Amino acid sequence: MKDKMLLELLSEKEFKKILEEALSRGGDFAEIYLEHRIKTEIFLEEDKLKNVSYGVLFGAGVRVNSGEKTGYAFSDEISLEKVKRASQVASHIANSNKKLNPLPLKTEKVKPYFTLESPVSLMGDDEKINYLKRANQAARDYHRKIEQVKVEWYDEAKNIAIINSEGKKISDTQHLIRMAIFPLAIDGSKKFEGYATSGGKVNISYFDKYPPEKTGIEAARQAVEMLSAADTPAGSLPVVVGNGWGGVLIHEAFGHSLEGDGIRKRTSLMASQLNQKVASEVVTVIDDATIPYGRGSFNIDDEGTLGQNKVLVKNGILQGYLYDKLNAKLMKTNSTGNGRRESYRHYPIPRMTNTYIKKGETDPEDIIKSVKNGVYAKKLGGGSVDHTTGNFNFLIREAYLIEDGKVTQPVKGAVLIGNGLEAVKKIELVGNDLRIDPTTGTCGKDGQSVFAGVGQPTVKFTEMTVGGTKIKKV
Structure with missing residues (x-):
């Protein structure tokens, strides 16, 4: 339809x-x-x-x-x-x-920000299954220590229409796919499950540039690499977070505090901080629904408002908030195109789209070189956040020590612990390698889940509490 x-x-x-x-x-x-x-x-x-x-x-x-x-x-x-x-x-x-x-x-006619001529979600099942088999085989062929592989595929084709009492009558089509690969590497008693994803709101030609084999190999590499991981030292350390999915930390621990319902109710600590410094001066945060092929991208939100590119924080100064129609009206402002809902069974609430830290000026290698002793969080995993306080903890799926300005030993069991509102003030360097992850991100709030994109360049925090598994000698 x-x-x-x-x-x-x-x-x-x-x-x-x-x-x-x-x-x-x-x-x-x-x-x-x-x-x-x-x-x-x-x-x-x-x-x-x-x-x-x-x-x-x-x-x-x-x-x-x-x-x-x-x-x-x-x-x-x-x-x-x-x-x-x-x-x-x-x-x-x-x-x-x-x-x-x-x-x-x-x-109202919608002028699309990007067009999908041949969405992957409209492929036949045999083609989709073939992609899974190719990723599976590539992961297995990577190394003899890969003993098990799981591959998951999800796609959807969604059509929406909004008709309201203000005279609006508008519709849109949205497609999305995601492939996730989980290879398990085993070496004696040691086990580690790798993880990599591909997809987004993309055309079939996407897999010419990002073939399933590439995703399978990346997941297998991570699994084998982390088998040799040592215990993580605990303490307050400089932390470098890798580009792309690393932006989930900003999304969860900072971005939610800028959503309009919390601003209106003044349950967010950001409600009184407009035009004030809330982050390091090297930090600019953007929420952009118009990014081509982004997981959180759309032409119109779930209230029929056009998707927008919003600067939330510029050089550390808070510029604005994310609004749906209801909260915008009550705050005597305009919707920013952030009214989103899980499905027709849910009413819209203010949510992020693709939220990321803007590209900086520092070479990622120079960021690593600036750290004497610290931790490099190449890939973040799952975590939890108290959205009323900003307190968070995130497991680092793939972590390494930084010693004398070089990435060295992989480490296991590393957890980042802190407060998002404080952490953004401790960002010292921002890389020039911005990547917005179009493949992974499902955000939960008030019982609703929506797809969201996150991103960032490589970022250095002057210090962050690292929870580890290495026992200190007394």
């Missing part, structure tokens, strides 16, 4: 009836969100195809805003009867004698 076909499922007259019903109790704003999504998941393990599954999401959500309150209901069927019933439920959030009439609808 094409995005424009969603707008043809109901007539303009029927959309008007639904919006009128939604506003019948006096709401300030009403919106209909339509979605059709097809997703495919494929799993390969032990050289065997383990599972191929398909899923379809198809339905409509109706939202009514009344002051700070939101009423929301959804239907798994798009028909006048069912969607109108959802609008009746959502309308109960309002209780006012003042009745707002929806404006006449006007279809």
Whole structure:
């Protein structure tokens, strides 16, 4: 189904009836969100195809805003009867004698920031499975110590449409794929599972430049390399975080503090910091929904607002926040195109898109050379963050010691511990090797998950607490 076909499922007259019903109790704003999504998941393990599954999401959500309150209901069927019933439920959030009439609808054309002529998500299953097999074989062939390999594939083709009481009628199509590879290296009692990903919102030609073999080899290299890892020394040390996925630290421990709901409610420590210094002067942070092929990229957000490129922090000074329509209205400003939702079963909230630290001027080799004794976090793993305080801990999936300005011994069990709002003030050097990871990033908030991109150049923190496994002699 094409995005424009969603707008043809109901007539303009029927959309008007639904919006009128939604506003019948006096709401300030009403919106209909339509979605059709097809997703495919494929799993390969032990050289065997383990599972191929398909899923379809198809339905409509109706939202009514009344002051700070939101009423929301959804239907798994798009028909006048069912969607109108959802609008009746959502309308109960309002209780006012003042009745707002929806404006006449006007279809808006979307000028895409980038175009996918042949999205990978529309390939046949045999081609997708072939990519998994190629990645699997490349990982196995890398080294005799690779004994097990898992490969996972996910893709989706999503069409959305937004119709609201302000007269907006707009639609868009979004495609995304991700392939993840997990080779297990074993050497006696030592085991380590490598990890690498590929994909994004990309064309089939993507795999000409980034063949599955490349991803398989990278994951296997990491697994074999880390078998020889020593215990990590603990303490407060200079830390260099590698480019690309390393930006997840800024996303989680700093970016969430700039989202409009926390700013409006003043639950974020950043609410009173506008135009003040919040980071080192070498740090500029950007949230950009318009990056071609980015995991968090889109032409319009889930409220129909055009995707935007926003400078959040410039040379350490806080420039602005991330808003959806509701929080922007309550703060007497405009949406920044950050109203996002997991599906039609959820109402939109302010979320990041592709958030990253801007390219700096320092050669990454010079950043390493500047460290006498420290830790190089080449690849970060999972972690946890308290978004109200910014306190975090992140496992380093691939870590090395830095000794006398050189990357030396791989180390295991390393964990970065700190506070995001303080950590960004300790960034001393920013590399010139910016990379925005288009392959990995699913952000959770308020029970909703959305795809998000993260990125950064190589970055040096003057100090950070490193949790380690090396026992100090007393």
